[in-house]
Amino acid sequence: MKGVIFALLGGACITLQGVANARISQDIGTWQAATITQLTGFIISLVILLIVRDGHFREYRKVQPLYLIGGAFAAIIIFNEVTAIQIIGVTLTIAALLIAQLAFTFAIDAKGWFGVQKKKMKWPHYAGILLMVTGVIILKL
Known part of the structure; x- marks a missing residue:
């Protein structure tokens, strides 16, 4: 049940983020919206990391390089989602x-x-x- 709650919360946040990004992009541009989203996401993640302090950065060497660039997909996701929202709603x-x-x-x-x-x-x-x-x-x- 806990997993379902996290999934529903994540889905709600994806929708809210898409709508917010579409609105931001109308005012300042799509890549600017992606940049702001990535920056605020980084700041929030960093603050949570500093509070929670789980995991070990030293272990990053164990992660395959392909997986280390996973966050870069977010810029592509944001651009495509914002563009689609403006075209099809x-x-x-x-x-x-x-x-x-x-x-x-x-x-x-x-x-x-x-x-x-x-x-x-x-x-x-x-x-x-x-x-x-x-x-x-x-x-x-």
Whole structure:
């Protein structure tokens, strides 16, 4: 249950961040919005890290270099999300983002990419994605 609560909170924050970034980008520009978002995210993360003090930075050498650049994807995410919100609106953007996210994680699970344990996908998994796509099509109408 705790995981579901964290996931719901994260999903709500993704939506709020997208709307805020779209608004910021209208006033000052999309890459400026991405920069402000990344900077404020860094500051908040640093403050929380200094308070919580979990983990060990010395262990970063154990992390594959590809994974160390994961935060750089946020700039791309913000740019694309802001641009999509301005073109198709918040609801369709978030719906499409969720479908893309689910489809990509589906592929990661099915193929066992990035060291994830490979899982066999069954017809209900495919049906779930198809239902989500159908839902977005209905929203678009």
